[in-house]
Amino acid sequence: MWQSSPPGSIYEYIRVASFSMGPDGLIEQWSTRAADLFGMGPHEAVGRDPVEAFMPPELRRGGHRQVREILDGKEWTGLVPFRIPGERDVRGLAEVYVMPSATASGERAALCIVVDVRALRGIETDLAASQAIFGQSPFGFVLFGKDLSVVRANERFATVFGGMAADHRGRRAEDYLTRPEADRLTDTLKRVLATGESVTDLRLIGTVPGDTDRRHWSMNLYRVHTRSGRPTGVAGLATDVTGRHIAAREAASARRNLRLLNEASARIGNSLDLETTARELLDVAVPGFCDLATVDLFPAVLTGAEAPPAGGPAPEPGAASAELRRVAEASAVSDARPPAPGTPGARVPGARTGEWIADDREAAAGTAGPALGAVHRYPYASACATALRTGRVQEEPGDGPGFVRSTLAVPMIAHDTVVGLVRFSRTKGSEPFGERDRDLAGELAARAAVCIDNARLYRREHERALILQRSLLPPGAPEAAGLDIACRYLPGNATTEVGGDWFDVIELPGHRTALVVGDVMGRGLRAAVAMGELRTAVRTLALLDLEPAEVLYALDEVARGLGTPGGGDRPEGGGTQWPSRALQKSREADLSEVYLATCVYAVYDPVTRRCTFANAGHLPPAVVEPGAPARLLDVPPGMPLGVGGEPFEEVVVELAEGALLTLYTDGLVESRDHPLDEGLEALRAALTGPRMRLEAACDHVLTSLDTRHGEDDIALLMARVQGLPEEAVGDWTLPREPRSVGRARELARRKLTEWNVEDLVDTTELLVSELVTNALRYGEGEIRLRLLRDRTLVCEVWDAGLVQPRRRRARDTDEGGRGLQLVGLLSAAWGSRRTPRGKTVWFELALPDGRPAAELSVEQLLSMY
16 A cells, blocks of 8 residues: 655655666756756756766766766766756765666666765764764663654663663653653653643652662653654653752752751740740741641749759659650641640559650650640650750651651750750651751750740749849838828739839838838849848938938948949958959949939928928929829939939928829839830829729729830839828927926826827826936927827927937946936837937837736846846
């Protein structure tokens, strides 16, 4: 059956032409191919001598001889250069095959077959080069036919996939690759064959015969077609890029690790909270490094205590690990979450309720484990317990029925101490952990451990500072004569350091009250210690009954002394020297910073309702009088304590009955979000309004102001003025004469009878007589006697003398000198203080409570002699 030649026939590439010569040696027939080869049509060639037409002149003589021999019946084959008629240069080289023939009449003729030798040589060269490349190339060459089966493969391809090159003829993609990869290659071959568009770097994954390791290939595909453009198949060049893939994966892993470490540096440890730091570690690790992760810490670390080295003493063989508490967990897989409470676990004999012993394999498979916040242990032989004992990373293979592929148990070590354990897990479908991953896991855990240890140290210091601070604040609701007092103290939250804010209410002689609010500059334990030292100094100075400005001046000297090494200035070159001047300067700078403080000190007299203020760099007090808006008192601010060099001024303010006095620290009115002026105005607005109970007023101020509690401590002291009523005060002036002693006794007796405290008449008469007698004997000017009745009975004797009374032991032969001893024995308290015009000597008696008064013992009476 006649059929056309298949695509790619050799005749599409080789130029073959034919023509015939008659008995006369002239051209009789001229084929179309001859016209293409020689560039001459039939009308030009027929009837011409081919030798004269196509051969160079120097070859024509031999050419004519050959033609005669051919016409005599001799065949001839040879190479003949030819030229196109009309052109002088030789255009080509033809291989001519001449066969004798005969005409119908029996005359001699010839049939000539002409092949373009240069085209043939080019094909031979291309074929040789193609064969060399195809056969000797280190890359795998393969040719797919139009049916997508292998037509030809080179030896390199056969070396990879086994057998000889000829054995691969007829195979298809599924004979080499898994079904998904084979389908992908087949679809690509169809597309290239249909569109003619080449495909470069098609990545394929598979295994070679006799090997289970996955290999990676890069394949370039292009369509093959004939000279006429008809497609014949697809050629492919396959390169094994497994090494390149591994290198790229390692490079990507290294970049990922660097990114994770950089992210860990930026995100872990931003807070000083243990649980938050653990969650920050998991936020970095999941899902960038693993799919599941948990963090367990020793309970001692959570309380701020020191964890024992390497997680504690080595347990006995077979015993479980030390107790751990689950503080954080994270999962990036929807169906893989940390085990829920109540999941069965292996019990350890003697384990308390709520403690779980989770087998590592079960925990890795996601089938068991402690709940968040639960206390648990790990079995002795488990990888987790081993990691805690040795301080080294341990790997748990995920060979169970669960979805976890592998797990790393990484101890968290800070300063050679194991503080906990972090477990990183990868699920099925993820690559198992490698050596580089182990190093990264250790680095992440180490960084988090240092941050957790810092948080532990901070928590310990924070708790100690808070305990110290609270122990130094007044317990309960302070009481004072003529004042209704309410106070609030809000320490910074767990994420901020404790500050040095404090307040105090100090009872002074004469039913007067000192109100103090202060703030040490700085934070932490040292600030709390400094606050305690200054508060103690304030109390000591207040009990000396100094004026407010004198108290602050003395307190400033105390603060300056506390802010230098050794508690005071040292002469140059004298005394004990510090180990180095640099260390001394550093210590001095630290101490000076800690012992700077602001303070406002006020003394309230309920008899006159006058309050004397002195300020050391603190915020101004606020006063609300009945029916009037709140106002800030104009008290000169002065310099903070510890600066020195500037005097403090006093301001005396007379407060109306029912007025509300407010003292506070800057945490109430100042924050990062609004300036101080706005906070002070907001305080005035909160204080202005209808009268309310004092406790409710405190709560109203705290809830109304945008205090941003947690950024700083807040101390708030509010006092409502309630002066002593006139009937509770007895005040007399006595002339400087002996009969004033009897007059004083009479006035005291009458007033006590009026107050219905007759039980105190005898004692009061005796002690008033002693004080007035001393004023006459040792004092100057007129004498003033004042009795005050509030929670106690206070008697004051004033004179213009500057000499302070001094209690002394009288000798056996002395007739006097026992008056102050008697005052000390019979009174609840006594003392003296300076006044602007002299001094005041006072004593205090407890009001009768219905029980008989205690009598002096013989020993007490004899102590006066």
